[in-house]
Amino acid sequence: MGDRSFATATVHAGSRAESGFGALSVPISQASVFSFPSAEVAARIHDGHEPGFFYGRMGTPTQAALEAAVAELEGGEAALATASGMAAITLALLACLEPNDHLVAQGALYTSTAALLEEFLEPIGIEVSRVNGCVSEDLQSALRPDTRVVYLETPSNPLLRLSDIKDIAKRAHRVGALVIVDSTFATPYNQRPLELGADLVVHSATKYLGGHGDLVAGVLVGRQDIVERARWRMMRLLGPAIAPFNAWLVLRGLKTLAVRMERQNASALEIARFLAEHAKVPAVHHPGLETHPQHALARRQMTGFGGMLSFEVANAAKARRLIDRVELCSRATSLGDVATLIQHSSSLTQASLSEAQRKRAGVTEGLIRLSVGLEEVDDIVEDLAQALEAV
Numbered sequence: 001m002g003d004r005s006f007a008t009a010t011v012h013a014g015s016r017a018e019s020g021f022g023a024l025s026v027p028i029s030q031a032s033v034f035s036f037p038s039a040e041v042a043a044r045i046h047d048g049h050e051p052g053f054f055y056g057r058m059g060t061p062t063q064a065a066l067e068a069a070v071a072e073l074e075g076g077e078a079a080l081a082t083a084s085g086m087a088a089i090t091l092a093l094l095a096c097l098e099p100n101d102h103l104v105a106q107g108a109l110y111t112s113t114a115a116l117l118e119e120f121l122e123p124i125g126i127e128v129s130r131v132n133g134c135v136s137e138d139l140q141s142a143l144r145p146d147t148r149v150v151y152l153e154t155p156s157n158p159l160l161r162l163s164d165i166k167d168i169a170k171r172a173h174r175v176g177a178l179v180i181v182d183s184t185f186a187t188p189y190n191q192r193p194l195e196l197g198a199d200l201v202v203h204s205a206t207k208y209l210g211g212h213g214d215l216v217a218g219v220l221v222g223r224q225d226i227v228e229r230a231r232w233r234m235m236r237l238l239g240p241a242i243a244p245f246n247a248w249l250v251l252r253g254l255k256t257l258a259v260r261m262e263r264q265n266a267s268a269l270e271i272a273r274f275l276a277e278h279a280k281v282p283a284v285h286h287p288g289l290e291t292h293p294q295h296a297l298a299r300r301q302m303t304g305f306g307g308m309l310s311f312e313v314a315n316a317a318k319a320r321r322l323i324d325r326v327e328l329c330s331r332a333t334s335l336g337d338v339a340t341l342i343q344h345s346s347s348l349t350q351a352s353l354s355e356a357q358r359k360r361a362g363v364t365e366g367l368i369r370l371s372v373g374l375e376e377v378d379d380i381v382e383d384l385a386q387a388l389e390a391v
Helices: 006-012 039-046 061-074 085-096 111-124 136-142 165-174 224-238 244-254 257-276 295-301 316-325 355-361 377-388
Strands: 078-082 102-106 127-131 147-153 178-182 200-204 218-222 283-285 308-312 341-344 367-371
Touching (some): 085 178, 085 224, 136 165, 165 178, 257 308
Parallel strands (some): 102 127, 102 147
Antiparallel strands (some): 283 308, 308 367
16 A cells, blocks of 8 residues: 555545556456457466456456555555455365365364364365464464464454454464464454464455445455466466456445444444443453453554444343334344444354254354444434333
């Protein structure tokens, strides 16, 4: 970003006026195939030895603009946009791992990521160790000479637990392991893992980067050699290419990322403080609260605390009653939208876990996750307050 502020960078990152005859909005390139001026140039582009495009699965001008924008905002050497957040996670891991390698991952992970490790990576011969990613000493005990990747999700879903990226990266790099961070909850507005020592960052761009609930996309960003390996090996063979229109939608969303996150950061913290003082809410999980066990780490590692929080009521029946009672908040399972979204975690995103697994992960039956939107914060508080009356 150079000397420009983050907010300024979000407006201009990825713009390529020269390719759009001066258009301030990057054009949508719907072409699936591209012609070449000569056979020699065709061969160089096809082999990745010269910039250019030849087939939509391997990239389009609109996708390239998005990748340039995200690389700039995260401070990465390169980026690869994909059809979904899970595609980005999958390509990132497969680009860094081979059979018989060892992977260390934190215990609290998005359930689809955990399933990817257990149901896909382990059966193809990759050994997986799960540790408490919040405690560097636990990670240290799991690291081995054959550890190739340490995978973190910070803040985590749905309990907003944090991992110390800088410390963990130092420990991982000592044994030659790469560090991959899912920073979807934070966004580059609040957290820049590459500057803290991570090698790759992954995002579900469906969430805050797109920001309007109208697309599905993912992105991985970081070291150029790893990103290009993901593109020319994994993307080429597995094919989870992002559609040009979806790439354009993410680009459009990025332009308002700073102003959206500023508002959502402030609102989420105010709502968390309201809930923390409510007699019917025994626990609130938000790194901006002074009572959060890793609040000090959040202040060191993040520039803002994010628009996500979770809170607990007494049991599942009361959680469902509260969710059924809300009038402004939308009952939905995603996050990062302009609208406030509320869900009962144990029956939605954590539903695939057994009761014992949820207990080990700290997901109580009364846990509710809230993705704070752009509504006036007093209106959100009022809606939650009236819903809590039924609990």
